Amino acid sequence: MLRRGLSFVAGAALGVALWWFFTPQYNRLFALASTPLVRIDRRLSAAVLVPQERAIFITSSTALPTATIPADQLTYNVILLLGLFAANARPFSVRNLRALAIAATIVFAFHCIGLLISIESTYALRQGEWSSAHYGDAAGHFWLTAELVYRTVGMFGVVFGSWWTLSRESQL
Amino acid sequence: MPLAPRQTRFLITFALLLTAFYAIVTLDAVDAHVVVPFTRGLTAVSGALLNAIGQHVNVVGTVIAGPRFAVDVRGGCNGLEAVVFVAAAMLSFAAPWRTRIIGAIAAALILEAINVIRVASLYLIGLYHRSLFETFHLAIWQTAMFAIAVLLFVVWVSKFAAPNAATRT
Numbered sequence: 001m002l003r004r005g006l007s008f009v010a011g012a013a014l015g016v017a018l019w020w021f022f023t024p025q026y027n028r029l030f031a032l033a034s035t036p037l038v039r040i041d042r043r044l045s046a047a048v049l050v051p052q053e054r055a056i057f058i059t060s061s062t063a064l065p066t067a068t069i070p071a072d073q074l075t076y077n078v079i080l081l082l083g084l085f086a087a088n089a090r091p092f093s094v095r096n097l098r099a100l101a102i103a104a105t106i107v108f109a110f111h112c113i114g115l116l117i118s119i120e121s122t123y124a125l126r127q128g129e130w131s132s133a134h135y136g137d138a139a140g141h142f143w144l145t146a147e148l149v150y151r152t153v154g155m156f157g158v159v160f161g162s163w164w165t166l167s168r169e170s171q172l
Numbered sequence: 173m174p175l176a177p178r179q180t181r182f183l184i185t186f187a188l189l190l191t192a193f194y195a196i197v198t199l200d201a202v203d204a205h206v207v208v209p210f211t212r213g214l215t216a217v218s219g220a221l222l223n224a225i226g227q228h229v230n231v232v233g234t235v236i237a238g239p240r241f242a243v244d245v246r247g248g249c250n251g252l253e254a255v256v257f258v259a260a261a262m263l264s265f266a267a268p269w270r271t272r273i274i275g276a277i278a279a280a281l282i283l284e285a286i287n288v289i290r291v292a293s294l295y296l297i298g299l300y301h302r303s304l305f306e307t308f309h310l311a312i313w314q315t316a317m318f319a320i321a322v323l324l325f326v327v328w329v330s331k332f333a334a335p336n337a338a339t340r341t
Contacts, residue, residue: 076315079311152253153253156315165183
């Protein structure tokens with residue numbers, strides 16, 4: 001148990017370092033991959049996602065208002081992800097590394113969904129008259145709730161679910 | 173890597189319970205009559221801990237205020253998210269109901285005890301290392317709370333739930 005605890009701390013420390021130092025680089029990929037998802041909503045079809053250090057800035061050549069999303073607040077669940085996989089038995093085995101790669105892909109997909117939710121919530125509620133003109137009360141409530149659920153429990157639930165399913169722990 | 177039916181069932185139940193429990197916690201009536209009074213109590217205990225270690229703080233509602241720094245304990249800092257998380261995980265696991273309920277209650281108590289330390293430590297970090305406050309507030313402690321919740325779940329499964337599930341089947 002002590003070994004696993006220490007391994008968790010080491011993995012989490014690596015996660016903190018990655019999250020802290022590589023968020024600007026990650027945000028470039030993150031913005032690129034999320035753009036098609038965001039543009040599915042016709043209200044946001046002209047949105048251009050521009051990574052800016054730890055945030056993603058949304059701009060457009062149309063009347064769409066600009067917005068800044070603190071993207072690093074959507075991605076720090078990588079700390080838990082790396083900690084959990086580091087705590088597994090034989091963390092450097094091919095099996096564990098392959099499981100980590102699959103879990104990281106799942107988490108990345110949910111980062112994109114989390115960014116979509118944050119953008120929708122921002123445009124539904126925090127853009128004054130533009131929000132009122134383009135979103136109803138029910139839509140605003142839905143996106144706010146989705147944002148709260150993702151940012152408080154959902155982002156960690158995805159990590160836990162991926163780890164539990166893909167690692168030997170679920171054999172218990 | 174296909175999922176076993178048991179794993180699929182666990183994941184679906186976990187996701188549904190997590191969402192349902194969190195939705196209940198955020199209802200206005202629950203917030204006003206349960207969450208806010210609970211958070212005030214948590215704040216009072218955290219303030220008492222800080223005073224016990226020589227800090228001179230006052231507690232008003234959900235605010236811990238000292239001469240140079242103050243923290244307001246709000247939703248997200250009261251530990252309920254981690255409690256909801258571990259309760260959803262334990263109640264989703266195929267173990268006897270008594271084991272699930274006792275496990276969830278014990279985990280909730282442990283997490284809230286740790287959350288008192290979290291609030292007190294965040295006050296101290298804000299007081300003495302203000303530049304680190306947001307990182308610890310947002311990323312480090314939040315991750316630590318969920319990591320502890322996962323740890324409690326894993327220990328519970330290996331020590332209590334899995335043996336009971338095995339003897340039951």
